Amino acid sequence: MSKVDPTKPIIQVALDLLETDRAIQIAKESLEGGADWLEAGTPLIKSEGMDVIRKLRDAFPEKTIIADMKITDTGAMEVEMGAKAGADIIVVLASADDSTILESVRAARKYGVKIMADLISANDPVSRSMEVEKLGVDYINVHAGIDQQMEGQDSLSIMKEVVRKVNIPVAIAGGLDAASCAEAVNAGADVVIVGGNIVRSSNVTASAKAIRESVDSPSTVQITKISKDEEIRAILESVSTSNISDAMHRKGAMQDIFPMFEGEKMVGTAVTVQTFKGDWAKAVEAIDEAKQGDVIVIYNGSRHVAPWGGLATLSCLNKGVAGVVIDGAVRDIDEIRKIGLPVFATCHVPNAGEPKGFGEINSEIVCGNQTVNPGDYIVGDDSGVVVIPKERAYEIARRAKEVEKTEQRLFEEIRRGATLSEVMKLKKWEKH
Numbered sequence: 001m002s003k004v005d006p007t008k009p010i011i012q013v014a015l016d017l018l019e020t021d022r023a024i025q026i027a028k029e030s031l032e033g034g035a036d037w038l039e040a041g042t043p044l045i046k047s048e049g050m051d052v053i054r055k056l057r058d059a060f061p062e063k064t065i066i067a068d069m070k071i072t073d074t075g076a077m078e079v080e081m082g083a084k085a086g087a088d089i090i091v092v093l094a095s096a097d098d099s100t101i102l103e104s105v106r107a108a109r110k111y112g113v114k115i116m117a118d119l120i121s122a123n124d125p126v127s128r129s130m131e132v133e134k135l136g137v138d139y140i141n142v143h144a145g146i147d148q149q150m151e152g153q154d155s156l157s158i159m160k161e162v163v164r165k166v167n168i169p170v171a172i173a174g175g176l177d178a179a180s181c182a183e184a185v186n187a188g189a190d191v192v193i194v195g196g197n198i199v200r201s202s203n204v205t206a207s208a209k210a211i212r213e214s215v216d217s218p219s220t221v222q223i224t225k226i227s228k229d230e231e232i233r234a235i236l237e238s239v240s241t242s243n244i245s246d247a248m249h250r251k252g253a254m255q256d257i258f259p260m261f262e263g264e265k266m267v268g269t270a271v272t273v274q275t276f277k278g279d280w281a282k283a284v285e286a287i288d289e290a291k292q293g294d295v296i297v298i299y300n301g302s303r304h305v306a307p308w309g310g311l312a313t314l315s316c317l318n319k320g321v322a323g324v325v326i327d328g329a330v331r332d333i334d335e336i337r338k339i340g341l342p343v344f345a346t347c348h349v350p351n352a353g354e355p356k357g358f359g360e361i362n363s364e365i366v367c368g369n370q371t372v373n374p375g376d377y378i379v380g381d382d383s384g385v386v387v388i389p390k391e392r393a394y395e396i397a398r399r400a401k402e403v404e405k406t407e408q409r410l411f412e413e414i415r416r417g418a419t420l421s422e423v424m425k426l427k428k429w430e431k432h
């Protein structure tokens, strides 16, 4: 049972946004879905200052408001700022010096507010949670930060230990969705802090409602565990190459490689082929090396003679290959269309080459001016093809998903009648 509210666990929605008006609108929609507490997220506070706390307080006079200031120094001064602006709970970094935590707690007592200590990046979070409890904080937040989540960190296992060691209420944050919120509540969380999965949803109220339902009936939620590769593929299936390029800071897109047919999505791991103009032996032998879910990525280097056509494409289908990318030409477009395998290439041309057998399979190649190594993730859609280095695949997939969520919300605001420059506040954010 929650130590904060014995009748139900608390949902704290983290308004990790940049604009006060959007934050207030999303706060309203989240409350309609059943969220309890409103957090002014750190980016929002950095963007709008303490004024956002005042505006949230005016808009929601009865609600608990958290200022996620992540205080690291000058504890008393910053707690005073947050408290006077109207916050009820102020966030201090648990890894701040003891002197800062003590000063924050003293100021909090003076101004009648509470302190939440955020364990993000704490060296030994379990021991630190016990120490900050002794220093007088009111809540502990076990937190995997947004950048840490992208690299696969989560906070649940640490939270399970922390709840056994402290007596104050424990919050959890870090990429929570309906399923992980239920897991957290089952494991003893008093407060679940949810940012992206509510505030970047195209339907904020529905997303908050789904979390409310799972938090209130956590035992009914099904938790499915999948492998890292399955998770990466599932995420990449759900995002576009444009989302991925944004996540990679506009890198990774192959140049002059186009889909041969529209409407086909391709996700897989690279089997690379280095060949020479028109020599199709290695390209076709690579089909035998490929496994289910691979993408054959070929450098051939000619626009006038094709190392690939219908028969090779049909063989791929038999092996479960996810698609083919050719820096060079392809032929038999009519046959390939019927076969239905995604093929991306520089161009199409009727001429076939000769199977001479020069080249290599599964060495590093350059295709569409991008370096591709065997096992790198390759994604193709109507916008083109992107390469994700295998070492960063999970992180990039997660970041691309965040890009996609942010865009979903922008689409929704444009559907409601705004223009792109209005929703992005372009003028405000132009370089000064």
Ligand SMILES: O=C(CO)[C@H](O)[C@H](O)COP(=O)(O)O
Pocket: 014, 015, 016, 041, 042, 068, 143, 144, 145, 146, 173, 174, 175, 176, 193, 194, 195, 196, 197
């Ligand atoms: O404090 C934060 C980042 O430092 C976020 O508010 C917190 O992680 C919740 O957001 P999300 O659910 O997107 O992780």
